Amino acid sequence: MSKLFLGLDSSTQSLSAVVIDYDTRKVVYNDSLNFDESLPQYKTRNGVLPNRNPLIKHSPPLMWAEALDMLFARIKKKGVALNKILAISGSGQQHGSVYLNAKGAAAIANLNPKLSLAKNLEGAFSRPTAPIWMDSSTGTECGEIRRALGGIKASAQLTGSDVFERFTGPQIRKFYKSEKARYEKTASIALVSSFMSSLIAGTISPIDHCDGAGMNLMDIRKKVWSPKALKATAPGLQQKLPPLAAPWTVIGPVSSYFVEKYGLNPEASAIVWSGDNPCSVIGLGLIDEHTAAISLGTSDTYFGSMHRFRADTRGEGHVFCSPTGDYMTLICYKNGSLARERVRDEHRLGWDGFNKAIQSTQPGNDGGILLPWFEPEIVPRVTKPRVERLGLDQKNAAANCRAVVEAQMMSMKLHSQWMDAPPKRIRATGGASDNVAILQIMADVLGCPVYRVQVAKSAALGAALRAAHGWLKNSGAKADWKKIIAGFTQPLSEKEIKPNRKVRRLYDQLIEKYSKFEHAHRETKD
Numbered sequence: 182m183s184k185l186f187l188g189l190d191s192s193t194q195s196l197s198a199v200v201i202d203y204d205t206r207k208v209v210y211n212d213s214l215n216f217d218e219s220l221p222q223y224k225t226r227n228g229v230l231p232n233r234n235p236l237i238k239h240s241p242p243l244m245w246a247e248a249l250d251m252l253f254a255r256i257k258k259k260g261v262a263l264n265k266i267l268a269i270s271g272s273g274q275q276h277g278s279v280y281l282n283a284k285g286a287a288a289i290a291n292l293n294p295k296l297s298l299a300k301n302l303e304g305a306f307s308r309p310t311a312p313i314w315m316d317s318s319t320g321t322e323c324g325e326i327r328r329a330l331g332g333i334k335a336s337a338q339l340t341g342s343d344v345f346e347r348f349t350g351p352q353i354r355k356f357y358k359s360e361k362a363r364y365e366k367t368a369s370i371a372l373v374s375s376f377m378s379s380l381i382a383g384t385i386s387p388i389d390h391c392d393g394a395g396m397n398l399m400d401i402r403k404k405v406w407s408p409k410a411l412k413a414t415a416p417g418l419q420q421k422l423p424p425l426a427a428p429w430t431v432i433g434p435v436s437s438y439f440v441e442k443y444g445l446n447p448e449a450s451a452i453v454w455s456g457d458n459p460c461s462v463i464g465l466g467l468i469d470e471h472t473a474a475i476s477l478g479t480s481d482t483y484f485g486s487m488h489r490f491r492a493d494t495r496g497e498g499h500v501f502c503s504p505t506g507d508y509m510t511l512i513c514y515k516n517g518s519l520a521r522e523r524v525r526d527e528h529r530l531g532w533d534g535f536n537k538a539i540q541s542t543q544p545g546n547d548g549g550i551l552l553p554w555f556e557p558e559i560v561p562r563v564t565k566p567r568v569e570r571l572g573l574d575q576k577n578a579a580a581n582c583r584a585v586v587e588a589q590m591m592s593m594k595l596h597s598q599w600m601d602a603p604p605k606r607i608r609a610t611g612g613a614s615d616n617v618a619i620l621q622i623m624a625d626v627l628g629c630p631v632y633r634v635q636v637a638k639s640a641a642l643g644a645a646l647r648a649a650h651g652w653l654k655n656s657g658a659k660a661d662w663k664k665i666i667a668g669f670t671q672p673l674s675e676k677e678i679k680p681n682r683k684v685r686r687l688y689d690q691l692i693e694k695y696s697k698f699e700h701a702h703r704e705t706k707d
């Protein structure tokens with residue numbers, strides 16, 4: 182009998198599914214559902230609810246639940262043998278939080294297959310919308326928590342990161358301060374990942390260590406909720422949080438809702454979900470410290486594995502747990518794909534036109550530099566969005582297309598130095614990793630070969646592989662990561678993009694100029 186595992190990825194703009202056949206090492210199903218297009222009734226733009234305040238970014242959790250129904254219906258319709266799936270796990274955009282009231286747990290435990298998930302969850306929320314990772318409205322709360330934890334360095338040593346606007350702790354504190362009555366009515370706080378795994382398992386799910394590390398609430402080395410961080414965040418918080426769990430934990434069998442409605446096997450295991458970046462670590466096969474990954478999704482992220490804990494005491498980068506049991510390093514940019522799209526759209530181009538524009542210009546852009554902070558930025562921290570140019574004419578389409586990508590790559594090189602693991606190779610993933618013009622600049626600036634992977638949806642693939650790992654570990658079999666990922670995460674060798682030596686040297690010089698320009702425009706921290 183074939184061993185099938187399902188990985189789901191609830192990301193900012195879409196819900197994706199990857200089904201793997203473990204024995205034949207094949208991806209047998211790969212699909213994605215875009216929220217704006219498939220669920221227009223929620224009125225999101227790029228998966229986010231419009232808000233007059235540009236710092237506030239929320240999404241409707243009911244939309245994610247409804248997407249789960251739609252995607253399962255599609256998988257069933259395509260004839261995937263859902264009854265042969267042995268385990269399901271998933272990946273969620275990190276940091277976002279979902280707030281359930283006292284009815285939430287019962288609604289999740291008694292999902293009625295005759296109704297939709299959205300209908301089942303009506304009246305189960307104490308907060309109708311979920312703040313997500315793009316939100317930067319918690320500057321005050323960050324300052325308060327950071328002070329209570331003893332400053333940037335102490336926060337990073339305790340939780341793996343300085344206190345960040347999008348992290349769940351400051352978001353919870355803001356909710357507690359501004360909506361006390363609703364906070365009091367909250368019985369259970371979930372991450373996007375644990376909310377979705379609660380639905381799959383039909384019970385309130387634990388939060389896994391990897392995604393828990395993105396909250397500013399977990400002691401990253403002890404892997405427990407930190408009493409100091411809980412106290413600094415909000416009263417009575419511990420009772421509202423689920424337990425933390427290792428990323429291979431079986432929550433239980435899948436909910437009967439999915440068995441009756443879509444024909445899942447009642448014995449299929451629900452494995453705890455994790456964050457999208459930790460899942461991508463697996464989906465990209467990042468087992469050693471010298472392979473880095475760059476994900477060009479809604480956010481751009483640069484990440485890698487780390488065996489021994491080392492925090493970024495300057496406070497820009499993050500340390501999370503990795504699904505392997507090691508740590509992972511990460512820096513995250515808000516001005517990723519959406520910034521590239523802004524420049525592309527400003528000059529009325531499609532991706533083809535954008536690429537041709539890049540190719541019509543010389544690497545280094547004659548010294549022209551752009552700081553593409555269309556939205557508040559995380560690295561470096563920018564609270565007031567602005568776009569700065571040096572030696573660059575705003576009207577010059579080609580130069581601006583090149584400049585946005587060069588700036589993003591130079592910033593990654595500069596701000597990943599604390600990881601102390603210069604990459605020997607980079608694996609590229611995410612929507613924009615299909616774009617060779619972008620990847621060539623990546624290889625030239627970072628000075629090493631870039632590989633495109635077979636499945637661009639590395640978070641969903643990683644989730645499927647995590648499902649296999651959890652299932653093997655819990656059935657008493659040997660669960661060796663190298664063996665589990667073999668055949669699934671090898672990059673396509675014909676898709677190697679080599680750095681050009683001459684161009685590389687040019688960028689080594691330009692990066693100094695970029696660094697000075699960026700420094701001149703930095704905001705100082707409190």
Ligand code: ADP
Binds near residue numbers: 480532613614
């Ligand atoms: P997420 O998982 O964060 O929702 P994806 O990884 O699916 O996002 O990436 C979506 C982004 O990919 C889009 O916003 C789009 O800008 C970008 N994208 C898609 N195709 C291309 C392309 N050919 N070149 C550059 N960017 C692209």
Ligand code: XUL
Binds near residue numbers: 478
């Ligand atoms: C990581 C981060 C984003 C989200 C959305 O810290 O904020 O990468 O996980 O993808």
